[in-house]
Amino acid sequence: MDLVTEINMFESIASAASERWNDLNSGSKPWIRIGTALCGEAAGSKNLLPKIRSILDDLKIDANVSEVGCLGLCFAEPLMDIQLPGENRVFYRNVSENDLEQILTSHIKDSKVNSDLAFLYSGDEDIEDVPRLESHPMKAKEQRISLRNAGDIDPYDIDQYIANGGYHALNKALFEMDSEAVLNEVKDSGLRGRGGAAFSTGIKWSFLASNNAPDKYILCNCEEGDPGAFNDKGILESDPHTVVEGVILAGYATNANYGYIFIRHGHDGPIERTKNAIKQAYEKGLLGDNILGSDFSFDMEVALTGDSYVAGEETALMEAIEGKRSMPRYRPPFPAQVGVFGKPTNINNVKSLSYVPEIIRNGGQWFSEIGYEQSKGTAILCLSGALQFTGMIEVPMGLNLKDILYEVAGGVSGDRNLKLVQTGGPLGGVLNADNIDLVLDYETFRNAGAILGSGGIIAADDRTCIVDLTRSLIAFCQYESCGKCFPCRMGMSHLLEVIERICDLEGTDEDLDLMRNIGENMQAGSLCGHGQLGFNPVASAIKYFPEEFNQHIIGHTCLTKVCNNQRFSPTRTRR
Amino acid sequence: MDVLTTAIVEAVRNQEQPTKTVLSSLLAIQDAMGYIPKQSMEVVASEVPNTTVNDVWAVASFYPNFKFEPRSQCTVEICWGPTCHIAGAMEIFGEALNVLELETEGKTSDGSVELDFNTCLGACAQAPVISVNHHLIGRVTKNTLKDIIEKSK
Numbered sequence: 001m002d003l004v005t006e007i008n009m010f011e012s013i014a015s016a017a018s019e020r021w022n023d024l025n026s027g028s029k030p031w032i033r034i035g036t037a038l039c040g041e042a043a044g045s046k047n048l049l050p051k052i053r054s055i056l057d058d059l060k061i062d063a064n065v066s067e068v069g070c071l072g073l074c075f076a077e078p079l080m081d082i083q084l085p086g087e088n089r090v091f092y093r094n095v096s097e098n099d100l101e102q103i104l105t106s107h108i109k110d111s112k113v114n115s116d117l118a119f120l121y122s123g124d125e126d127i128e129d130v131p132r133l134e135s136h137p138m139k140a141k142e143q144r145i146s147l148r149n150a151g152d153i154d155p156y157d158i159d160q161y162i163a164n165g166g167y168h169a170l171n172k173a174l175f176e177m178d179s180e181a182v183l184n185e186v187k188d189s190g191l192r193g194r195g196g197a198a199f200s201t202g203i204k205w206s207f208l209a210s211n212n213a214p215d216k217y218i219l220c221n222c223e224e225g226d227p228g229a230f231n232d233k234g235i236l237e238s239d240p241h242t243v244v245e246g247v248i249l250a251g252y253a254t255n256a257n258y259g260y261i262f263i264r265h266g267h268d269g270p271i272e273r274t275k276n277a278i279k280q281a282y283e284k285g286l287l288g289d290n291i292l293g294s295d296f297s298f299d300m301e302v303a304l305t306g307d308s309y310v311a312g313e314e315t316a317l318m319e320a321i322e323g324k325r326s327m328p329r330y331r332p333p334f335p336a337q338v339g340v341f342g343k344p345t346n347i348n349n350v351k352s353l354s355y356v357p358e359i360i361r362n363g364g365q366w367f368s369e370i371g372y373e374q375s376k377g378t379a380i381l382c383l384s385g386a387l388q389f390t391g392m393i394e395v396p397m398g399l400n401l402k403d404i405l406y407e408v409a410g411g412v413s414g415d416r417n418l419k420l421v422q423t424g425g426p427l428g429g430v431l432n433a434d435n436i437d438l439v440l441d442y443e444t445f446r447n448a449g450a451i452l453g454s455g456g457i458i459a460a461d462d463r464t465c466i467v468d469l470t471r472s473l474i475a476f477c478q479y480e481s482c483g484k485c486f487p488c489r490m491g492m493s494h495l496l497e498v499i500e501r502i503c504d505l506e507g508t509d510e511d512l513d514l515m516r517n518i519g520e521n522m523q524a525g526s527l528c529g530h531g532q533l534g535f536n537p538v539a540s541a542i543k544y545f546p547e548e549f550n551q552h553i554i555g556h557t558c559l560t561k562v563c564n565n566q567r568f569s570p571t572r573t574r575r
Numbered sequence: 576m577d578v579l580t581t582a583i584v585e586a587v588r589n590q591e592q593p594t595k596t597v598l599s600s601l602l603a604i605q606d607a608m609g610y611i612p613k614q615s616m617e618v619v620a621s622e623v624p625n626t627t628v629n630d631v632w633a634v635a636s637f638y639p640n641f642k643f644e645p646r647s648q649c650t651v652e653i654c655w656g657p658t659c660h661i662a663g664a665m666e667i668f669g670e671a672l673n674v675l676e677l678e679t680e681g682k683t684s685d686g687s688v689e690l691d692f693n694t695c696l697g698a699c700a701q702a703p704v705i706s707v708n709h710h711l712i713g714r715v716t717k718n719t720l721k722d723i724i725e726k727s728k
């Protein structure tokens with residue numbers, strides 16, 4: 001095959017996909033989309049599906065009904081939208097079984113948008129008394145790169161991804177760029193890892209690229225054990241192909257030949273959608289031998305782990321893929337020398353890889369112009385807790401956390417005051433309400449004693465007790481210590497004992513120093529970040545809420561009264 | 576081979592993905608049977624190359640999602656992650672213990688319901704979240720919890 005027919009191979013795939021997409025949007029049938037990501041499921045959207053179908057049958061309406069991922073407005077789930085051929089998309093929020101008949105009848109049968117029922121719309125025609133999607137506070141500041149298709153396309157349908165520019169980057173890389181050029185674009189983009197450590201993705205790839213071993217691996221990390229973070233799962237549920245394409249491009253750039261997407265067992269939505277995406281990519285010749293007729297071959301599968309937070313740590317993850325206990329390894333050797341199955345390996349987070357297709361399509365320069373000083377691109381944040389609007393957003397780095405909480409998330413729900421924000425997962429830190437004037441930037445957050453990390457932002461109002469919340473975080477860290485390094489295993493248990501004592505209002509004057517001492521030993525004596533960072537929640541809580549600790553320890557009172565309540569946590573020490 | 580062992584062997588051999596390990600085999604067994612019967616250790620040790628029964632136990636005992644007894648008809652998981660904690664997970668858990676007449680996580684006396692903690696069910700925006708028979712339910716309150724459990728029994 002010569003080069004021209006090879007390119008035509010993708011072109012014919014792409015034009016068939018576009019045709020299908022156009023038909024969905026402006027063919028003869030209405031298109032109904034409903035979010036069934038984890039957030040939608042938890043709001044009951046899956047129960048609505050059979051009901052929608054039966055009402056459509058009753059009304060004798062022939063419509064396309066698609067399950068989509070997460071549009072980001074999780075607070076409004078179940079979120080359903082209807083698009084009549086060639087017309088606006090109209091969104092309906094918190095849809096219940098009882099609303100369905102009225103919505104479907106008025107919108108489809110009578111072709112009327114009832115502004116009492118409709119929540120938002122997107123499209124060209126203005127609709128009276130219904131706000132535009134883009135005007136919603138959660139949407140107004142967004143710039144979507146990774147989430148560009150989330151909530152819009154059916155994650156089970158590869159054609160919808162392709163019709164929206166998907167796999168164009170892969171086609172471009174394979175036929176117009178050598179692997180070094182792809183690597184250079186990622187370096188130029190300034191992309192830094194979104195899994196926690198914020199290491200330059202391009203530089204990490206160059207370690208693997210410079211290793212000439214014949215078998216090399218790309219691992220995509222969707223362990224996502226951080227409670228409060230659901231964006232990795234959200235991306236895989238909403239648009240799994242952007243991650244699949246990102247992994248293939250990482251393989252091309254580094255000359256690797258095998259990829260694993262690693263997901264925690266039990267999260268069926270992300271797992272099924274990713275498995276299906278890989279299968280479809282094989283069917284279209286976008287994975288396997290001689291991708292699109294090029295001389296590049298790459299294989300991929302999904303690997304699952306059991307419940308283990310530490311399995312998200314890069315070397316523990318390799319152990320889990322090999323089927324062992326997810327306990328971290330000594331470094332060196334580093335993964336780019338000796339990784340999974342003893343072969344050179346590169347590991348990236350889901351979010352990091354999800355950007356890559358757009359970086360290759362638009363150039364590294366384009367990406368580097370978005371964002372802030374040393375933090376390029378966007379932040380994909382999960383807003384949860386005591387906020388008016390909870391959900392998943394993608395905004396440029398450099399926005400202010402305070403604006404995100406008060407504008408994007410609409411401030412604290414109810415008539416309450418913001419008390420604290422917990423960021424970056426259980427190993428991250430807390431900030432009090434006076435210290436949230438921070439720009440989204442890795443360095444700024446670190447200097448404040450918090451971590452931007454994987455993007456979980458949990459807000460709590462004045463009913464939350466900081467000591468009790470810290471106890472809960474330490475209980476998590478204790479439960480999840482893998483047990484390999486005893487300073488972490490014993491340290492966490494000891495920390496928990498002390499902080500439980502403080503919650504019982506039986507703490508002593510020495511307890512804060514005792515905890516600091518334990519924390520120092522954990523940091524010095526642990527192999528991985530779990531032990532090294534495990535004191536963070538306590539350190540930041542003491543830093544920002546010294547009086548409240550004193551009230552508990554010296555005053556023997558918990559003003560929120562939370563500490564008087566019963567508390568429960570699983571008891572287990574791994575060893 | 577008895578029926579149970581045959582089913583375990585099938586679960587291990589029917590794995591679709593190319594990489595088959597001790598962990599993936601145990602997960603496959605748990606998916607197929609709902610739990611890890613004792614015989615699994617020998618089966619996995621003989622199906623996965625260079626593996627001893629000890630190796631299999633080491634993995635099985637490490638991950639708390641592995642259960643070694645048949646599951647109850649109805650399984651309830653309650654998220655105790657920080658978002659759910661702030662949203663009242665402790666109260667929900669306490670109420671679940673009340674309704675199920677339990678002291679802590681585990682099976683009810685008649686074995687019909689099994690209660691577990693979950694560190695994060697991934698739907699934090701809908702906190703507090705529980706899962707009933709692997710189905711997520713958000714914005715649970717003390718009052719709705721009882722109904723949910725009664726209906727699912």
Ligand SMILES: Cc1cc2nc3c(=O)[nH]c(=O)nc-3n(C[C@H](O)[C@H](O)[C@H](O)COP(=O)(O)O)c2cc1C
Nearest residue numbers: 193194195221223224225312313314348349352529
């Ligand atoms: C205890 C622990 C848990 C971790 N969990 C995750 C995780 O769930 N997902 C993730 O992407 N990275 C996690 N990491 C970070 C990884 O070790 C690694 O840095 C990351 O996957 C690299 O990807 P990136 O360069 O794209 O950020 C964890 C680290 C530690 C120490």
Ligand code: FES
Nearest residue numbers: 654656659696699
């Ligand atoms: S913290 Fe409860 S679902 Fe995430």
